[in-house]
Amino acid sequence: MLFAKSAELPTVETALPGRAEPLATDMVHFVSGNPLKGPYPEGFETAVFGMGCFWGVERIFWRTPGVWVTSAGYSGGLTPNPTYEETCTGRTGHTEVVKVVFDPKVVSYGDLLKVFWENHDPTQGMRQGNDVGTTYRSAIYTLNDRQQREAEASRDAYQAALTQAGRGTITTEILPAGPYYYAEAYHQGYLAKNPAGYCGIGGTGVVCPIGIGVSA
Template sequence: MLFQKTHEMPTAAEALPGRATPLHTDEVHYVSGRPLKGPHPEGFETAILGMGCFWGVERIFWQLPGVWVTSVGYAGGITPNPTYEETCTGRTGHAEVVQVVFNPHETSYGDLLKAFWENHDPTQGMRQGNDVGTTYRSAIYWLNDAQRAEAEASRDAYQAALSKAGRGTITTEIAAAGPYYFAEDYHQGYLAKNPAGYCGIGGTGVICPIGVGVEA
């Protein structure tokens, strides 16, 4: 291992230098055929969410109604245009994330947050199940003040539900979205390309009250 502190975020001095050129990735989504990088229909919105290994996470969201296109990538870190191998060292600071472009007239940001909370365990810190390290942390990267407020309110509502069920404290990082770097082409739509591929996603079994009468 190039970097042993897999549970600690690197400093700028420790981070890998990266590169100025974006990685090669798919141009269109493997399932829908829609462009990963746009243009997207006018009025559509974007969410960036991290829930552990992004292969299974992406499939959850591309199956939801109102979702236009999804992609997987790296966010929340320091190194520009990191490779998958570099993120795995823990020396880029990035989390594996899914970018979701959605039609707000068909689904809401709150609906996406409900799927986010219910489909992983947000109490595990720098890991998700058997996947250990900072790259697998739970994260919501908001793109505007409204998303920030909704993310924080949904966290508080879900924490109350988790506490009632005797579960632990949410460790999800909620932060402003910085650069989003598209992951390599073989990661995009991975479980459609590889139906028997690894999917480490699993929830707590606790229902998030957002969308069932609780306003975020």
């Protein structure tokens, strides 16, 4: 996944047309065996995060206590049901994301935000490390007003910590979630299926002062 992609988002006029039918993908998680598309246990919640290459991001979250199932997908764009090859052109508008289904009695949304901020560099714009292009932009797609408020508060708290450490300005996109499209089967649980596979995810080393028992 070490190749350049477009650094400019498409418009409605320039976006690829996509397709009406969803892509074929795994039905259960390769590690947990839980269903990717549900049904999910009653009372569980969902979060959507983009932190760069979704292979490594998904592994970070499936290893987080309280997370019930994860999946790799595409969100934040214009093209319906895009393929990986289409997202690679930069003409779908999507970023690679991970959908996280979690038990809020075990891990809070604030806890997951802490995991999000501390495990990538949210100041890099349309890239993450060596992975360059719009599909690697940092993003939080919120499912309700509470998530939106918590995400924005956590951004402000982490920005203060980054500024104190001499780091740059957060470029993370925080928006209400649009459609989420499951990525192809080979992307699901990729680093469990391919333990020696590529993972370009890495944090800044700056601790985020929210989550894990600390209010945003």
